[in-house]
Amino acid sequence: MFSSVLIANRGEIACRVIRTCRRLGIRTIAVYSEADAQALHVRMADEAWPIGGPRPQDSYLRGDAILEVARARGAQAIHPGYGFLSENADFAEAVEAAGIRFIGPSAASMRKMGSKAGAKDLMDASGVPVVPGYTGEDQDAQALAREAQRIGFPLMIKAAHGGGGKGMRIVRAADEFAAALESCQREAANAFGRDRVLLERYIEQPRHIEIQVFGDGHGNTIHLFERECSAQRRYQKVLEESPSPFVTGELRTRMGEAAVLAARAIDYTNAGTVEFIVDPAGAFYFMEINTRLQVEHPVTELVTGLDLVEWQLRVAAGEALPLAQHAITQQGHAIEVRLYAEDPDAGFLPGSGVLTRLRLPREDAHVRVDSGVVEGDTVTIFYDPMIAKLIVHDADRPRALARLREALAACEIEGPKSNVGFLERLVRDQAVVEATIDTGYLDRQPDALRQAADPQAVAMQRVAAVVAELFALEEAAHATPGDPHSPWSAGDGWHGVGAAATRLRLRDGEGVLDVHASGRHGRWSVTLGDAAPSAVTAARRDGEWLWLQVDGSSRRYRIGGDRDHVLVHDGDSRRAVQFMRREQRAAGSAAGNDSRLRAPMPGRIVVVRAAAGDTVSAGQELLVMEAMKMEISIKAPRDGELAELPVAEGEFVEADTTLARLA
Known part of the structure; x- marks a missing residue:
């Protein structure tokens, strides 16, 4: 095993590798850009060194700078994480040439998979099923248009290099082809430095099933079962799970065998993922091999009980795979979602800014959190805006979904907008619950998961927020020095004839409401704007939980937030309320x-x-x-x-x- 490893990446994957290395007694060396000088992975590593400016091309994509640090600090191996240089054959080759072990596949294997076009041709020749299309080198626009007519519409234009959903367009009619091709080529050139594309038949309502594979230097190649990643938005995975609820035992066996065949075709070593597209009838076709660890690898770890990063380290150090195929089993069900700084109401526009408040669920036997940031860190404009991955595990899928809903309800994110509310609606959507979702579902109906607010539920959430604020005001008043038994110290407006009114102003989304409340100690009358008063006949606050009895019904709420913001969760949805001070004004939008x-x-x-x-x-x-x-x-x-x-x-x-x- 290695004594020191340099991690040529950032964010949650760098933190993940550091944790595994620490458990194995391996010293870690981090590298960072100017934007990441105080990032979590920098603070976690045994040592960290700067490699350039904030843009990836000035830092994390500079293989020469990373190698310079590795040589100077005596690193025995480099772990590339995923993204950046993880699938760069030239970098892998340079690492090996420097006498340092690259924790990943060989440069030769990468080059066979570096081009989606070449990969499809190789898989076709090896007997792995592929989607019909065009993978040729002639990239003339008119030639590509002729090939598109031959394949037929709808079809997909895909960047021949790279991944992550970049440089991909669906074209449904011939008159859309030229503009889509231009956009796809430009995006591919910007993201991967090359604008070559391939064309393939677009399969309607497909499932995205991928197989985790592993190979070692002793001739062993195995798979670790499947992950389903059909919940996607603009080709970006939103929810991943294992095992797939769509895959039967017989289909699992055939897909696993095909994935191993694909890996052996390129003499694959270390961790990789063979991705397949599956039509509604169960026919599957090779898409690509990702020659690296995947973002969604934790779901495989939770159902197999294995640490894939440790396996990567051991295989790169020359050891044989720890287990044979027959010894690997699936236990229970795991689901992963990704928390992003993005605005679902503005087309999922990525966000940036300081995470002024970040509360994530406690980790236990059922909940895992992989994150590269903590409260107070900044989500920058230069990199992927991921905040964390939430991964849950339980005995079966319904219980795993219930765990995931609980974990999402415990999240509090303030600063940049986030997709947490969208994810909460997603995991309750019928297509997810019934496991009928396909890769185009979210894009076909972009408004399907917008919050449809129940007026009565909204009113109750607002009342709960007001009661939480009233409890806080009472607590603050009782903390004031003075006679605790004097009514003049109660701070509730008592003036000899009972409790006077408390007036508040709250902002809820874009609206502002004046609130009138009277009462004390868990019994209040609350009036929201022009609505009829709500009678709070009993209330109890116990940490993050608030129990209310209002107008004859009772309900429990999860309460979060800080002094000026209250986050209310009723078990189904969340609502953020800001209590405004007198000097604050309702801002009109022009x-x-x-x-x-x-x-x-x-x-x-x-x-x-x-x-x-x-x-x-x-x-x-x-x-x-x-x-x-x-x-x-x-x-x-x-x-x-x-x-x-x-x-x-x-x-x-x-x-x-x-x-x-x-x-």
């Missing part, structure tokens, strides 16, 4: 009348399609921004004349910068 189009987040202008003086139509694309590894189309909100377009291609802009203005 966005509906604003003729300025502003940058929704920091990013780079990659395409400008209009100029000042042009007449534009509602929905017309004016320019394209690139931010957080995705393209954002900026469109005209209405018909009119473009009075101003002050940005140029290649320019970097900050959030809220004016990109265009209509007359």
